[in-house]
Amino acid sequence: MNDEEYGSEFQEKSKYIRGNLTGRGLDWSNKSKIYKIYPNSSKTALRKPIPEKIEKSITITEIFEQRRSVRVFQEKPIELDQISYLLWASTGIQRIIGNTAFRTTPSAGALYPIETYLFINNCEQLDHGIYHYNIKDHALEQITEGNFSNSIAKAALDQRMFSLAPIIFAWTAIFQRSKWKYYQRAYRYIYLDAGHIAAHLSLAAVELGLGSCQVAAFYDNEINDLLDIDGKEESVLYLSVVGILK
Numbered sequence: 001m002n003d004e005e006y007g008s009e010f011q012e013k014s015k016y017i018r019g020n021l022t023g024r025g026l027d028w029s030n031k032s033k034i035y036k037i038y039p040n041s042s043k044t045a046l047r048k049p050i051p052e053k054i055e056k057s058i059t060i061t062e063i064f065e066q067r068r069s070v071r072v073f074q075e076k077p078i079e080l081d082q083i084s085y086l087l088w089a090s091t092g093i094q095r096i097i098g099n100t101a102f103r104t105t106p107s108a109g110a111l112y113p114i115e116t117y118l119f120i121n122n123c124e125q126l127d128h129g130i131y132h133y134n135i136k137d138h139a140l141e142q143i144t145e146g147n148f149s150n151s152i153a154k155a156a157l158d159q160r161m162f163s164l165a166p167i168i169f170a171w172t173a174i175f176q177r178s179k180w181k182y183y184q185r186a187y188r189y190i191y192l193d194a195g196h197i198a199a200h201l202s203l204a205a206v207e208l209g210l211g212s213c214q215v216a217a218f219y220d221n222e223i224n225d226l227l228d229i230d231g232k233e234e235s236v237l238y239l240s241v242v243g244i245l246k
């Protein structure tokens with residue numbers, strides 16, 4: 001960490017100021033692809049989110065009352081249907097209008113810069129390993145096999161909950177998807193998009209009777225290396241651990 005004022009400078013420089021908006025046109029030939037896919041990975045189809053899987057009926061008000069950061073979990077597996085629901089609720093496709101597949105969470109300009117990866121440490125229907133969420137097909141793509149709970153705990157400043165959680169969400173951004181339209185101001189929107197997704201995850205976890213904690217303290221490039229992404233075009237922004245309440 002250093003004391004350079006790059007954050008304040010960014011905040012100041014990325015302000016919209018009346019009279020200064022240039023209204024540049026969009027270069028449609030250079031629009032980024034909205035979906036990342038791993039074509040050679042082994043793929044697990046997820047079932048459509050099924051509300052009857054939700055153990056108890058709970059109102060949104062009760063969910064707001066119960067949401068809190070949970071950092072200790074039972075050493076029990078998470079179910080594949082629960083994972084499916086959490087993925088759908090946080091960033092799944094919800095409706096299609098024309099050529100746009102809109103999602104459960106808002107995104108500036110519907111450009112959807114956030115990708116979702118999972119570290120699966122305890123799920124009977126899935127091998128241990130690192131997975132990518134294929135949003136278009138509502139499926140999981142396995143990137144690497146193995147138990148990464150210790151590596152991710154280390155990368156997340158040795159926070160113990162990472163060793164206990166059956167599943168860890170990692171959200172990255174593919175910056176160019178948003179910069180194509182919003183240039184440097186895109187960074188504001190990208191972080192806001194990630195916040196929406198994490199908020200939905202935290203609420204959906206309560207709905208399923210699970211616990212979660214959102215985490216931004218980690219060594220970025222150690223997580224990027226685990227995910228095999230370059231940390232420049234695509235880099236990690238945010239993590240969440242999810243597990244079974246004690």
Ligand SMILES: Cc1cc2nc3c(=O)[nH]c(=O)nc-3n(C[C@H](O)[C@H](O)[C@H](O)COP(=O)(O)O)c2cc1C
Nearest residue numbers: 067068069070071159161213214215216217218238
């Ligand atoms: C952006 C962000 C980053 C956070 N990072 C961490 C973290 O690295 N470790 C942790 O234990 N909790 C983390 N938290 C959880 C907060 O500590 C927690 O939300 C706060 O103490 C309020 O408690 P509550 O969530 O139980 O209401 C983070 C929360 C947010 C929103």
